[in-house]
Amino acid sequence: MSTDDDSTFGVNDWRRLLRSLGEDPMRQGLEETPDRASRAWTHWTRGYSEDPSAILKTFSDGGENYNQLIVVKKIPVYSHCEHHLAPFFGHAAIGYLPTGRIVGLSKLTRLVNCFAARLQVQERLTQQIAQSLLEHLEPRAVGVVIRCRHMCMESRGIAVAGEETVTSSMLGELETNQAQRAEFFSLAT
Numbered sequence: 001m002s003t004d005d006d007s008t009f010g011v012n013d014w015r016r017l018l019r020s021l022g023e024d025p026m027r028q029g030l031e032e033t034p035d036r037a038s039r040a041w042t043h044w045t046r047g048y049s050e051d052p053s054a055i056l057k058t059f060s061d062g063g064e065n066y067n068q069l070i071v072v073k074k075i076p077v078y079s080h081c082e083h084h085l086a087p088f089f090g091h092a093a094i095g096y097l098p099t100g101r102i103v104g105l106s107k108l109t110r111l112v113n114c115f116a117a118r119l120q121v122q123e124r125l126t127q128q129i130a131q132s133l134l135e136h137l138e139p140r141a142v143g144v145v146i147r148c149r150h151m152c153m154e155s156r157g158i159a160v161a162g163e164e165t166v167t168s169s170m171l172g173e174l175e176t177n178q179a180q181r182a183e184f185f186s187l188a189t
């Protein structure tokens with residue numbers, strides 16, 4: 001069956017890809033690969049069907065009066081670059097200065113996943129996380145720092161193995177307040 005409908009990518013498309021690499025898609029080790037690869041890509045791109053506003057629903061937990069920076073760091077990031085479909089991965093640190101709306105810490109991880117599980121560039125990923133926090137929590141400040149290794153760069157010798165790309169986005173008071181910025185970076189790194 002041909003799959004000319006380009007909104008679906010079926011078993012035959014994976015087999016064609018394998019053949020184009022010089023492989024025999026019917027050999028034992030590759031027989032199940034189309035199914036496995038399809039399931040893996042569904043997982044790696046699940047973020048397209050997730051809604052940041054649903055993730056960031058706020059609740060009252062007694063933290064409403066907390067008016068200091070909340071910083072969560074070492075949030076795992078697993079994404080794929082939109083230029084090569086190659087993995088990039090690392091960690092995010094997120095900080096915000098609440099005005100009453102607080103989210104559970106696990107929600108921040110889910111928010112990162114929601115945007116990371118799409119085809120991305122690291123700069124946009126960083127901005128999308130920061131913007132959606134600003135929009136849904138209306139905090140006084142938001143800061144996001146992401147450090148990732150990019151396989152498309154490392155494996156092709158454009159970057160040294162282990163080299164990290166660092167991106168950041170500062171919104172609200174963190175954009176202008178130097179002291180607050182310094183506090184955020186000391187907590188986030």
Ligand SMILES: [Zn+2]
Pocket residue numbers: 081082083084085086150152153
């Ligand atoms: Zn790339």
